[in-house]
Amino acid sequence: MKAPDFRAPHVGPDSLPHQARLLELWETAPGLKGFFTTVDHKKIGIRYIVTAFIFLLLGGIEALIMRVQLAQPNSSLLTPAQYDQLFSTHGMTMIFLYASPILSGFSNYLWPLIFGSRDMAFPRLNAFSYWVYLAAGIFLYTGFLTGNGPNDGWFNYVPYALKDYNPGLNEDFYSLGMVLLGISTTVGAANFIVTAFRTRAPGMSINRMPLMIWGTLTASVANLLVVPAVSLAFFLLWMDRQFGTHFFDTAGSGQPLLWQHLFWIFGHPWVYAIVLPAMGMVSDGLPVFCRRPLVGHSVVALSTVATMILGFGVWVHHMFATGLPGLGLAFFSGASIMIVLPSAVAVFAWLATIWYGRPVITTAFLFFSSMILLFVIGGVSGFMTASVPVDWQLTDTYFVVAHLHYVLLGINVFPVVGALYFWFPKMTGRLLDERLGRWNFWTMFIGFNLAFLPMHLTGLFGMPRRIYTYQDGMGWDTLNLITSIGSFVLALGVLLLIVNVVKSLVRGPVAGNNPWDAASLEWSVASPPPPYNFAVIPTVASRHPLWESRLKESELVSSIDRGMLLDDAKETIATTALDATPHMVLEMPEDTAAPLLLAVGLAVVFVGMLLKAWPITGVGGCIALVALLIWLWPRRELREREPSPGPVREPIHG
Amino acid sequence: MNTVPLNYLSAAGERAQTTLPLTYWTIGVAVVVCTVIAALLVAAVRHSAARRGGSIEMRNAPLVSGGRGIKWISVGVGVSLIPLLVTLVWTMVALAKESGPPGDAPLTLDITALQWWWQVQYDAAVPDQSFITANEIHIPVGRRVLVRLHGGDVIHSFWVPQLAGKTDLIPGQVNVAWLQAARPGRFRGQCGEYCGFQHSHMQFEVVADAPADFERWRAHQLEDAPAPMTPEQARGLQVVEYRCGLCHEVRGTTAGAITAPDLTHLMSRRTIAAGMLPTGVGTLGSWIEAAQELKPGTLMPDQHLSANELSDTLAYLETLR
Numbered sequence: 001m002k003a004p005d006f007r008a009p010h011v012g013p014d015s016l017p018h019q020a021r022l023l024e025l026w027e028t029a030p031g032l033k034g035f036f037t038t039v040d041h042k043k044i045g046i047r048y049i050v051t052a053f054i055f056l057l058l059g060g061i062e063a064l065i066m067r068v069q070l071a072q073p074n075s076s077l078l079t080p081a082q083y084d085q086l087f088s089t090h091g092m093t094m095i096f097l098y099a100s101p102i103l104s105g106f107s108n109y110l111w112p113l114i115f116g117s118r119d120m121a122f123p124r125l126n127a128f129s130y131w132v133y134l135a136a137g138i139f140l141y142t143g144f145l146t147g148n149g150p151n152d153g154w155f156n157y158v159p160y161a162l163k164d165y166n167p168g169l170n171e172d173f174y175s176l177g178m179v180l181l182g183i184s185t186t187v188g189a190a191n192f193i194v195t196a197f198r199t200r201a202p203g204m205s206i207n208r209m210p211l212m213i214w215g216t217l218t219a220s221v222a223n224l225l226v227v228p229a230v231s232l233a234f235f236l237l238w239m240d241r242q243f244g245t246h247f248f249d250t251a252g253s254g255q256p257l258l259w260q261h262l263f264w265i266f267g268h269p270w271v272y273a274i275v276l277p278a279m280g281m282v283s284d285g286l287p288v289f290c291r292r293p294l295v296g297h298s299v300v301a302l303s304t305v306a307t308m309i310l311g312f313g314v315w316v317h318h319m320f321a322t323g324l325p326g327l328g329l330a331f332f333s334g335a336s337i338m339i340v341l342p343s344a345v346a347v348f349a350w351l352a353t354i355w356y357g358r359p360v361i362t363t364a365f366l367f368f369s370s371m372i373l374l375f376v377i378g379g380v381s382g383f384m385t386a387s388v389p390v391d392w393q394l395t396d397t398y399f400v401v402a403h404l405h406y407v408l409l410g411i412n413v414f415p416v417v418g419a420l421y422f423w424f425p426k427m428t429g430r431l432l433d434e435r436l437g438r439w440n441f442w443t444m445f446i447g448f449n450l451a452f453l454p455m456h457l458t459g460l461f462g463m464p465r466r467i468y469t470y471q472d473g474m475g476w477d478t479l480n481l482i483t484s485i486g487s488f489v490l491a492l493g494v495l496l497l498i499v500n501v502v503k504s505l506v507r508g509p510v511a512g513n514n515p516w517d518a519a520s521l522e523w524s525v526a527s528p529p530p531p532y533n534f535a536v537i538p539t540v541a542s543r544h545p546l547w548e549s550r551l552k553e554s555e556l557v558s559s560i561d562r563g564m565l566l567d568d569a570k571e572t573i574a575t576t577a578l579d580a581t582p583h584m585v586l587e588m589p590e591d592t593a594a595p596l597l598l599a600v601g602l603a604v605v606f607v608g609m610l611l612k613a614w615p616i617t618g619v620g621g622c623i624a625l626v627a628l629l630i631w632l633w634p635r636r637e638l639r640e641r642e643p644s645p646g647p648v649r650e651p652i653h654g
Numbered sequence: 655m656n657t658v659p660l661n662y663l664s665a666a667g668e669r670a671q672t673t674l675p676l677t678y679w680t681i682g683v684a685v686v687v688c689t690v691i692a693a694l695l696v697a698a699v700r701h702s703a704a705r706r707g708g709s710i711e712m713r714n715a716p717l718v719s720g721g722r723g724i725k726w727i728s729v730g731v732g733v734s735l736i737p738l739l740v741t742l743v744w745t746m747v748a749l750a751k752e753s754g755p756p757g758d759a760p761l762t763l764d765i766t767a768l769q770w771w772w773q774v775q776y777d778a779a780v781p782d783q784s785f786i787t788a789n790e791i792h793i794p795v796g797r798r799v800l801v802r803l804h805g806g807d808v809i810h811s812f813w814v815p816q817l818a819g820k821t822d823l824i825p826g827q828v829n830v831a832w833l834q835a836a837r838p839g840r841f842r843g844q845c846g847e848y849c850g851f852q853h854s855h856m857q858f859e860v861v862a863d864a865p866a867d868f869e870r871w872r873a874h875q876l877e878d879a880p881a882p883m884t885p886e887q888a889r890g891l892q893v894v895e896y897r898c899g900l901c902h903e904v905r906g907t908t909a910g911a912i913t914a915p916d917l918t919h920l921m922s923r924r925t926i927a928a929g930m931l932p933t934g935v936g937t938l939g940s941w942i943e944a945a946q947e948l949k950p951g952t953l954m955p956d957q958h959l960s961a962n963e964l965s966d967t968l969a970y971l972e973t974l975r
Binding site: 079080081084152153157159160164165250253254255256257289290291292293295296299321322323326329330333334337338340341344345347348349351352353354355356357358359360361362369372373376377380381383384386387388389390391392393395396397460461462463464465466467468469470471473474475515516517547550551553 | 657658659660661662663670672673676677680681683684687688691692694695697698699701702703712715716717718719720721722723724725726727729730731734735738741742744745746748749750752753754769803805807808809811815818819820821822824825826827829830844845846847848849850851852853854930950951
């Protein structure tokens with residue numbers, strides 16, 4: 001059935017009046033109004049990055065306080081209660097409030113630019129996802145700052161998290177905050193999936209999709225499948241605590257192990273969800289500095305997906321010591337050992353890319369290439385924990401702490417800082433200082449390895465994790481001192497990054513559209529990009545639209561300067577999922593306060609639940625309902641329409 | 655004593671000895687892989703830098719393509735598969751050897767972990783041959799000992815690195831593990847799962863005795879506490895029965911609660927407060943008076959005894975050998 005206003009989009013060249021018209025349609029209002037109502041993916045992306053980075057700094061400060069406490073035996077700087085909240089909050093912050101949101105930030109900012117599109121598929125949902133993330137972060141930190149932070153580690157085992165052993169508000173803050181955060185993650189993941197499948201530029205068929213997209217897409221599918229498990233677990237915990245249900249309480253035949261299964265069936269896929277997008281960043285960034293396409297693009301894309309699929313079948317390796325039957329352990333042990341293989345694909349693809357390339361040693365290259373080594377160190381220690389009998393010794397010692405920090409810093413923080421050096425010019429129009437960049441890299445690299453490489457030995461010497469102090473004579477004194485010193489060197493490196501960002505924002509060299517001579521579409525637009533991203537929707541004919549004339553990859557030529565104009569209203573194009581042929585014109589929503597209002601409403605609901613003040617929950621529910629009504633109110637101008645295929649396609653390959 | 659008491663790179667019992675070569679193998683694989691990848695990374699950067707000849711500005715660096723990169727992936731993954739398969743098979747063999755309780759265990763212990771100490775019950779066919787002690791586990795050397803693990807409150811994990819890896823103690827289920835010590839000695843154990851404020855100081859000791867020594871120890875543990883010999887000790891017993899008896903047991907007296915460590919043979923154990931302090935009248939005195947300061951959050955309250963009460967109590971406790 002055809003809509004009455006059916007018409008094909010005009011195709012033409014870029015022009016100044018056209019740009020002016022688009023600017024009028026797309027620009028966010030200035031001032032506070034624009035701040036609270038914008039749905040521009042670039043603004044939302046930068047907000048995600050800045051917020052996540054602030055959480056990284058908070059988590060880092062918590063870590064430094066703990067490292068002062070652990071620098072020597074029998075230290076009494078912190079009480080056990082303080083230490084327990086610090087290590088739990090540190091884990092919660094880094095894993096939930098930094099590691100995933102920072103990647104969402106980069107993806108939010110970059111995806112439409114990489115896709116040759118004008119925004120994410122659901123811009124309002126995108127704004128909503130950010131506001132809920134912010135609300136959940138503030139909610140969780142309100143707990144911590146009022147002395148009610150989580151105190152049972154980030155994986156929060158019951159029964160210690162139940163009311164009998166944990167009577168304060170600590171676990172209520174944590175469980176409700178995590179349910180709230182889960183809403184943000186879920187809607188964000190749904191948005192990424194639809195954006196990846198439906199808004200790629202015409203011609204960007206699925207085999208031409210950059211690897212960062214594969215990483216985030218795979219992670220988003222995983223999130224959509226597993227976040228419900230953890231949201232449910234935290235909700236059941238809250239019910240056990242507040243209403244005396246017995247999901248986990250053995251007094252009512254509840255099962256403590258139920259918590260562990262629900263948590264880790266989420267938790268292990270989540271680990272891949274917070275590294276696969278960062279691996280994708282390396283797969284896209286490293287080749288630019290090696291001046292060649294990535295070796296084995298398709299194999300790396302497939303191994304990304306394979307990692308995730310295997311990643312659903314390894315969660316029990318967190319539970320090897322819980323007394324499960326040997327046959328079950330054997331299965332999960334085998335899967336955990338074999339998951340090394342798809343990761344090895346990526347490692348050798350990166351190495352071959354460097355070998356057959358002509359690398360230009362920039363700061364971003366240093367961060368990306370050093371990540372290969374850190375990834376391998378984190379990978380082989382993970383392989384060790386996959387072997388059940390070995391893990392019975394390793395588990396819950398500092399060996400695991402060293403392992404997970406190599407994974408999370410090595411495969412998340414290092415690529416993210418590299419990505420910042422790489423994409424900062426696109427976001428701000430200015431390059432980061434390369435000389436300061438070298439100092440930044442080497443300080444972080446040396447500090448990190450000084451802190452965490454000896455920690456493997458601390459673990460092998462039997463130091464249990466999560467202890468607030470240790471006695472002397474255990475053989476751990478020197479190792480802990482080295483780790484504490486290393487952690488401060490690492491912190492100095494992060495400080496240098498901040499100095500570099502501040503300095504370069506003011507005085508950095510102007511970047512131009514494509515300072516690195518990179519291959520993908522985001523580098524074809526101005527830095528920073530205009531609110532509408534692309535004046536004309538480009539058409540893509542290869543994996544490397546900006547390199548194809550030199551690489552001679554294909555006969556076809558991408559069209560960057562000429563394409564669909566789509567300037568009748570706030571519009572962009574939707575394409576088919578696999579081949580990316582134009583399918584319909586997407587009518588994009590105007591800026592609106594509805595997402596913010598809905599997030600505020602939800603936050604009020606959760607505050608009411610926390611305080612068991614049901615009237616407050618009711619008020620929050622009403623706010624949320626009003627926000628939803630505003631959001632979903634039918635509007636004629638938001639009706640999507642299909643273009644006729646003929647006139648659109650004709651000039652594309654012309 | 656071992657200079658690194660919880661080190662699991664040395665093994666003194668059957669289970670740990672089964673695991674240790676596998677641990678060393680995986681460490682070896684890990685170190686070799688890291689070294690090879692680091693070498694390849696450095697070589698790759700130098701190789702391509704040499705071919706390019708000197709540094710070049712980003713903007714005018716020419717693009718290249720081609721190369722036999724896919725070979726790297728297939729060879730790399732193929733070579734990686736070998737140690738992975740070896741590890742897989744070895745893991746299954748070791749797992750089969752270590753798991754499953756031995757059918758021939760001559761001794762069975764029921765161990766209950768509580769915040770933040772270990773209750774150990776020695777089972778016997780005849781009830782009066784069974785007894786309860788705490789935090790120090792004696793086993794006969796060379797024999798396999800079956801251990802039934804109970805979670806008393808939250809989750810803890812039973813771990814004696816030099817004898818065996820961890821098995822959790824989880825409320826609502828009974829996990830089974832086994833121990834064997836190949837040589838006499840004292841082996842440090844530690845709670846391996848975060849369990850609250852004093853997880854750090856939740857230790858214990860496994861003492862492997864020669865069989866004759868073990869039987870002697872066991873016979874001694876079955877005895878009740880001796881009657882007080884002096885008026886001082888007698889007054890001390892009154893304090894113990896009146897105050898300590900609310901939580902602790904001293905067999906042969908009216909102090910008969912079992913929510914805290916059994917004190918009947920307190921002084922025969924090498925440490926107090928779950929491995930935290932060496933046993934002695936001095937440490938015992940400070941523990942009774944200032945447990946909260948020594949081990950913040952412990953369920954043992956500060957006692958605020960008068961000086962006389964304290965010295966009487968200590969005089970009595972000292973007899974619990």
